[in-house]
Amino acid sequence: MPEGHSVHRIARQFARHFVGHRVAASSPQGRFAEGASIIDGLTMTDARAVGKQLFLEFDDAVWLRVHLGIYGAWDFAGAVAFDATARSAGGRMGQTNQRGTEIDEVDARSSVVGEHESSLSSIGAPRRTRLRMAEAETATAVEGDFPPEPVGQVRLRLLTDTAVADLRGPTACEVLDAAQVQRVIAALGPDPLIDDPTEGEQRMLERVRRRKVPIALLLMDQSVVSGIGNVYRAEMLFRARLDPFTTGANLSDELVRALWRDWSHLLDVGVETGQMLTMDDLDDDAYRAALRNRADRHWVYKREGLPCRVCGTHVTMQLAAARKLYWCPNCQS
Structure with a gap:
């Protein structure tokens, strides 16, 4: 999608x-x-x-x-x-x-x-x-x-x-x-490219922190925050080293705000490059490889069974609300 x-x-x-x-x-x-x-x-x-x-x-x-x-x-x-x-x-x-x-x-x-x-x-x-x-x-x-x-x-x-x-x-x-x-727009969560950054961050914070629902599901809920799908969900959670099953109510305000800011950053990259490129600070060769090949541009997405790029633990995949969720059980514990 x-x-x-x-x-x-x-x-x-x-x-x-x-x-x-x-x-x-x-x-x-x-x-x-x-x-x-x-x-x-x-x-x-x-x-x-x-x-x-x-x-x-x-x-x-x-x-x-x-x-x-x-x-x-x-x-x-x-x-x-x-x-x-x-x-x-x-x-x-x-x-x-x-x-x-x-x-x-x-x-x-x-x-x-x-x-x-x-x-x-x-x-x-x-x-x-x-x-x-x-x-x-x-x-x-x-x-x-x-x-x-x-x-x-x-x-x-x-x-x-x-x-x-x-x-x-x-x-x-x-x-x-x-x-x-x-009415349709009012029912949607904030979008970093549309909403005022400070107001959008606060809206996402309020909608996440009041829910006893795993953050992996909240990030996909378009009434909580707009635009995040399965790829960005997995990658954002890894970048934050966040357990996907931690509930929104158990997250700190600082962590939710950091998720919003990371989403804003990744969305900017995606609009500019046309790619869901979620790995930062790549050298020129790695950057070119990432643009050419999806397998070289993500930390965990579609890497189940492969070693984590950071710790070497095998990446895990599990269905969450009928969508495939990818994460590193070591880095995100």
Whole structure:
């Protein structure tokens, strides 16, 4: 399932290429025909992400809410580009600072563009590229005229003069008014990229400390804090050397605040690199390897049975609320 960084990157695509443009909306699949007819012909005025949910605003206070869920994805084509903050494989992202250079533009004639997922700041000539954005991001060349024909079961197509976005397989796709949007957002936990940092930290603290529920479950609860999924959950708990089964009520205020700040840091890294890169202070070779290969970018996620990178104890996996939880029983005891 796409985690918070992916949805923020998708929102930036819409902000860059669709906001301010009149949009033709359709439902090639037919399942969202009524909703598409409401949006059709309106101008997109805002695009924002809150946690794992995307909100697109149009004229007349009409909003589209999308939750990709496990199988959803957006396909962009036309004059589209990766977010300008994407860094090159030679760039560095540390715990408290960052450095790096913009990635060179890429020839859209190649069938698959880039050395690793999400590595591009530009994905080639307008109307020649298709960009799929979900948990991972891939760019491929598109032949023929613009707009390209829909591929597969497209729930919703949003089209401007220069760009098209196709939505497939979402868990939720609905048209809302402004009051309904506010109710949805009010039920969500704080998001470091949306909320005031101090206020967001306090909200998370209050929602964690009053619950006698394991922190491994609380971090996945979108009403407690927004955007954290299975990967970030496992990695944040390891980075904090925290027993996943410690209840929120038994954590110190300082530790909960540290979790919020670490989530803010990791979310920034994810939005900038397009990767759930959770290992800091890597040398240049290790950093390049981490960008190329998921197995080289995490401390414990999907490393069950392998030695902990810190102590050598075998990493453990256990189901928690039907999701796989990974942790080191020594470092996190």
